[in-house]
Amino acid sequence: MERSFVESVGMQDIIIIKACSLAMEAHNSAAPNFLLDKIHNSSHAIFAFPGSWSTDDWVSRKPFGASKIDQTLFPSLRSVGKGDTAIVNDSFLGQFKIYLSDSNLQQEVRKAMAENKHIVFTGHSSGGPIAILATIWLLEHCKQNQNSQCTTSCVTFGSPLIGDRVFGHALRREHWSHHFIHFVNRYDIVPRVSLAPLSSMEREFPLILCFFNPKSCYHRQEIVGRSQESAGFFGSVMRNAASVTSHAACLSMESTNPLLESVIRFVELSPYTPFGTYIFCTGSGKMVTVINPDAVLQMFFHCLQLSPEEDITDVAYKSLQEHLLYEFTMQGNLERQTVVYLDNLDQIPVTANSVDNDEKRLTNIALDELGLSTRARICLQAAGVLQKQKAQNQAKIESxxxxxxxxxxxxxxxxxxxxxxxxxxxxxxxxxxxxxxxxxxxxxxxxxxxxxxxxxxxxxxxxxxxxxxxxxxxxxxxxxxxxxxxxxxxxxxxxxxxxxxxxxxxxxxxxxxxxxxxxxxxxxxxxxxxxxxxxxxxxxxxxxxxxxxxxxxxxxxxxxxxxxxxxxxxxxxxxxxxxxxxxxxxxxxxxxxxxxxxxxxxxxxxxxxxxxxxxxxxx
Structure with missing residues (x-):
């Protein structure tokens, strides 16, 4: 059944474009305050959070800067029966708490709620995690105060990951996951950064953040000229992404190899996983929409695999440059409205030979443009099979x-x-x-x-x-x-x-x-x-x-x-x-x-x- 992009993500094109514009404006201002735009003749109020360009504001301590979520602030972010508390990046959590301690944010949110506005939190780069936490905070408020009438959404652009599997599990249990929309340019390295420990990129990371900082004392071309650092950073992130996604793929395929458990005793893997709706931009105007978090994780790695003719230095530069091109990407993509929905992952074409209708043909082209190999598609299929297996397990229990x-x-x-x-x-x-x-x-x-x-x-x-x-x-x-x-x-x-x-x-x-x-x-x-x-x-x-x-x-x-x-x-x-x-x-x-x-x-x-x-x- 055909559906519009608006129906799929629950947000109008004009709101997404405005959110992107405001998120990039917050990024370029590099001011410590959020931006607010109540669109004229619109029922929406958009809050945009800027990013931060200090290493400590991304990873406060080794290896991944992870800690348990503040349960007093986010009581729903846990598993119920098992009792696991969600893990979150404590640097991003600390920054959000600073915003929350300033009465200005709470005051403006209350005012928007009183005006019956649909509240949209947005952010580019490390502003994305702040927008995510602000959205969950408001959802928690509405849950605890059932008389509060509020509608909210979160849309991020090139956001790093923020929480672990329990984090996403809790959002899906609460039926909150659909509130979150994440746009990712194919080559953008930033959404993958959280998969690597600080120790693996400690020397290069400050320089990379300078590239993104609009007020950096370094000129961007000067940073790009230091190809050894940018290529080293790219390689480090992708090597760690390979470890995380390989382990996840083995679990999806229910591997019984004892080496699987032996490896993770010696190699500490990133705890962070995706959640919400991810929209991958191919670079040619197509958008690929994915909800399955295991599939998104696989795409993080496989979309950035180098082809034989590509040079790592060129790709490393492109992975930095694409992080700053979301406003341009959104304008082009939303005008074309060429969208592929990866809902039935177990049925995606593995090769061109398995294409037997127009829908699969469009899907195959989009996956080719994302650089997804046969191996990558098998991993996506495995993620889909695992999702179906969970539904089958529930059906068995209900019987x-x-x-x-x-x-x-x-x-x-x-x-x-x-x-x-x-x-x-x-x-x-x-x-x-x-x-x-x-x-x-x-x-x-x-x-x-x-x-x-x-x-x-x-x-x-x-x-x-x-x-x-x-x-x-x-x-x-x-x-x-x-x-x-x-x-x-x-x-x-x-x-x-x-x-x-x-x-x-x-x-x-x-x-x-x-x-x-x-x-x-x-x-x-x-x-x-x-x-x-x-x-x-x-x-x-x-x-x-x-x-x-x-x-x-x-x-x-x-x-x-x-x-x-x-x-x-x-x-x-x-x-x-x-x-x-x-x-x-x-x-x-x-x-x-x-x-x-x-x-x-x-x-x-x-x-x-x-x-x-x-x-x-x-x-």
């Missing part, structure tokens, strides 16, 4: 959802049967006196296998990025955790595993419950640990063990009060079953051993007391 629901229904019937017999299903399962208890254990193990498979895929990032945020997954995971984790806890203490391994919550809790708990907490926007109702019995068992070990009430009083308060909250929300108050439950038996003075003033006394218990009718 098991009905089986999971059936298993949970069986365990719900088991719980109801136990309540009719006036013994909670936790205690019935723990003592294993009936055949139904055995059947429940079999079903528990079956469900554990299904969920462990899901967690394994999430651990390896082998599922679509938004899987953990899908409402169906959160609801099913919560239902599973609340119903089945008490059985795991009962099994753990039934076999006295706490004596050998330690408390369940410290050493024994499986990842399938940790992950699903974090999903719910993330959906609700609550702090870690606030949805721990399924761990209630583990806390009870540890308090029972403390009593058996003759610990005084004063030593555990704080934990007892905390448990009682949480129990009241969980019960009022329906997060926990009322069977915990049955007379024969482990909880009631333990609670009745507490000092009379404490029980008399307890917030749950009326619920526990035999005469005052407010249990629903079981008939």
């Amino acid at each position: 098991n959802f009905s089986k999971i629901e059936e298993g949970l229904s069986m365990l719900e019937r088991y719980r109801t049967t136990c309540e009719v017999l006036e013994i909670g299903y936790y205690d019935a399962f723990k003592f294993q006196r009936k055949h139904d208890d055995f059947n429940a254990n079999v079903k528990r193990l079956e469900l554990a296998g299904m969920w462990d498979e899901i967690i394994e895929m999430l651990w390896k990032y082998n599922l679509p990025d938004d899987f953990e945020a899908r409402k169906q997954c959160v609801e099913l995971g919560t239902k599973y955790r609340r119903l089945v984790e008490p059985l795991d806890i009962a099994n753990y203490y039934r076999h006295n595993k706490n004596d050998d391994t330690g408390p369940y919550m410290v050493k024994g809790r499986p990842g399938r419950y940790k992950y699903t708990q974090k999903w719910l907490e993330y959906e609700r926007g609550t702090a870690a640990g606030t949805c721990s109702e399924s761990c209630f019995w583990a806390e009870v068992e540890e308090l029972c063990a403390d009593g058996d070990n003759k610990r005084s009430f004063e030593e555990v009083a704080e934990r007892v009060l905390r448990l009682e308060n949480k129990l009241g909250q969980w019960l009022s929300r329906g997060d926990i079953g009322r069977d915990v108050y049955l007379e024969e439950s482990t909880f009631v038996k333990w609670w009745t051993t507490l000092p009379e003075q404490h029980k008399a003033g307890s917030s749950i006394r009326a619920l526990v007391d035999k005469e005052g218990r407010n249990l629903p009718s079981l008939i």
Whole structure:
């Protein structure tokens, strides 16, 4: 199906051209302040950030200047279940914080929001990462303040990479990735710079930044004349890009070669990866649009491979020069509107012989103009296959959802049967006196296998990025955790595993419950640990063990009060079953051993007391 370029990127040509013009103006001004343009008779407000030309403003420390993102400023930039925090270039993060500390930026953004403007953040070169962080900051603000009405986009030109795989994963999970559009000229070296460690280009990099600095004391021709430095810089970046992309290609193709892991023990690879929509400009007026981040990474390397007739000195100069030509490129490309969309990567033509229609013919020409060899195209196909495999993994999991629901229904019937017999299903399962208890254990193990498979895929990032945020997954995971984790806890203490391994919550809790708990907490926007109702019995068992070990009430009083308060909250929300108050439950038996003075003033006394218990009718 044909589509316009505007439909693809979600931004009008005139806005892109204006953003590019303003980004280059900010670049050439070399001023420390952003530029703002509220286009006349337009609903857009464009904020353009200038670049910086000090080495420390690009890489503050060896090897890659990477650090964990500030979670107070960007709480969404993490993986949910696994708990990894996104890695970001801390030099760019530090510069953004300087802008944010100046009330002028926040004031102008608030004013644009009040005017219902579509806010566009833009930047050329190292101004690009600042624009990216500003966009995420505004998206975070809108997420936390649901009453805030704002629309925002980010468009960069020749921007270096800024974040790691978790960074991009989080943006895709939040469905924010489409807000980011990155234009890259084929030969521009700057988008590849972050793939090389500072140590590999430490001598040449300051000189290269002088070339880009419009206020440099060096004349550009003087810098270009030092061909040894420019060629050395180009070669260093591309050698490191080769290591990163080769490793990524091996992972995409699921290589089992043990040398793969051995190499990365000795060679530290760049953590940075692409995200968002990338638009590669071929140099002849065509634009190639790519969303798959693994494919973009491969193109970073393969688009800059030298042909036999090319001289490295000439290409090195061209790689610097093209970084400054975006305004000219945008005018020509957007006038022609010749766009190739690499959506179905597994179907791109590997050679001219595989071209069998007009669409593939145009794609083949564009890929030729980007210098993509047969090997490069195979790498792109592998990235597409990996993306499809993730979708297939999700489809396989979703096909098991009905089986999971059936298993949970069986365990719900088991719980109801136990309540009719006036013994909670936790205690019935723990003592294993009936055949139904055995059947429940079999079903528990079956469900554990299904969920462990899901967690394994999430651990390896082998599922679509938004899987953990899908409402169906959160609801099913919560239902599973609340119903089945008490059985795991009962099994753990039934076999006295706490004596050998330690408390369940410290050493024994499986990842399938940790992950699903974090999903719910993330959906609700609550702090870690606030949805721990399924761990209630583990806390009870540890308090029972403390009593058996003759610990005084004063030593555990704080934990007892905390448990009682949480129990009241969980019960009022329906997060926990009322069977915990049955007379024969482990909880009631333990609670009745507490000092009379404490029980008399307890917030749950009326619920526990035999005469005052407010249990629903079981008939």
